[in-house]
Amino acid sequence: MKIGLLGKKIGMTQIFDQQGKAVPVTILELGPCLVTEIKNVVSHGYNSIQLGYIQVKENKLNKAQVGHLHRYNMPHVKYLKEYRVDSLKDFEIGKWITVGDFKINQNISVSSMSIGKGFAGCTKKHNFSRGPMSHGSKNHRQPGSIGAGTTPGKVFAGKKMAGRMGGKKVTIQNLKIIDIKTNNNIIVVKGSIPGKPGNIVSIHQK
Known part of the structure; x- marks a missing residue:
């Protein structure tokens, strides 16, 4: 069963493997997530499930969200995410998905919003080289020429x-699950994941 899950980033740390090497890891708190809708090939042309994460009061949602959840008498959840699946036989409306459905050493992909850096120049955003720093130079951190003359006559x-740097959805693929704590809904993933601690993340199995 290939499935995704919603959660949040707790932070980063490091652990030591059996050879004594330090391994950078990211701690994720995932789910439990509720199956709020199921789509099939007959109704929508593909198989998918929709998961809801974090229960909130009704006044925290708009009328469209409340009406959508009331369709199947679902509790009010703040975040909704759709995941495509190969088969729907393991899913039903109202089922809870937890980290227990994942395995250690399994590869997953993680999507999250990267940290916003604000408006950045070319040197910071694209790693441009600087100009001469000697006296009289008027090109230290300027972008330089952005095009030719009459031909082509445009940029x-x-x-x-x-321009704006960061604050975009970034997906890191093929991250290995190092450990799973089912009692606390936590998984430990090798490597880094974009975003600040507390960011909402979406994972899906490879």
Whole structure:
């Protein structure tokens, strides 16, 4: 059964393996998540399940969200995420998905919002080289030329320039699960995951 899960990032630390090497790990608190909707090939053209995470009061949701959850008498959940699945035989409306459905040494992909850096220049955002620092130079951290003259007479789309940095959805693939704490809904993943501690993360199995 391949399935995803919603949760939040707790933080990073390091553990030591059997050879005594330090391994950087990220702690994630995942679920439990509630199956709030099931879509099949007949109704929507594909198989998927929708999971809900973190129960809140009704006044924290808008009318569309409340009506959607009342359709199956679901509790009010703040976050909803749809995951495509190969088969629907293991799922039903109202079923709880926990970290117990995952295994140690399993590879997963994790998606989260990266830390926002605000407006950044080309040197910071794209690792541009700086200009001469000697006296009289007026090009220290400027972007330089952004195009030719009359031909082509425009700046091509996708040009690396100054702008907002970070604050985007980033997916890290093939992260290995080092440990699972089912009592606390926690998994330990090898490597780093984008975002600050407390960020909402979405994981799905490979």
